[in-house]
Amino acid sequence: MSWLPSGKLLATASFDATIAIWDNVGDDFECISTLEGHENEVKSVSWNASGSLLATSGRDKSVWIWEVLSHNEFDCVSVLQGHTQDVKMVQWHPFMDxxxxxxxxxTMKVLITKASPTLVCLG
Structure with a gap:
């Protein structure tokens, strides 16, 4: 799971290949969106520093990048297929893209998203 940097939303990964987006309403949480696309269990989620992008990874060997369009609308802007096994974790840098x-x-892969995206493989 990963908190939006503002603390307002929480993204959670699921065994059913979905990502749930939860709105923190008082002392409770409300599921406001369910993201679908992965073909197998989602293992990790991570918001970028500005909260404009959400990265997800899973057992389907892929990394998905979702753009936040509004409070509860998301659009998949990229699917990265560079790994040959399950992608265990994704993590954005604390203040850079x-x-x-x-x-x-x-392997560990580094995606630099400023200007033209660059993918570097380490390992």
Whole structure:
């Protein structure tokens, strides 16, 4: 799971290949959106520093980048297929548009999203 930097929304990964977006309403949480696209279990979610992008990864060996269109609307802007095994985790840099993904294929990939996206493989 991952909190939106503002703390207003929470994204959670699920075994059913979906991502749930939860709105923190008082002392409760309300599911305001369900993102679909992964073909298998979603293992990790991570918001970028500005809260404009959400990265997700899963057992389908892919990393998805979702753009936040509004409070409860999201659009998949990219699907990265560079790993050969399950993608265990994705994590955005704390203040730069750099995304790391690590996989059971013993590699770590770095995606730099400023200007033209660049993908670097480490491992």
């Amino acid at each position: 750099i995304l790391l993904s690590c996989s059971y294929d013993n």
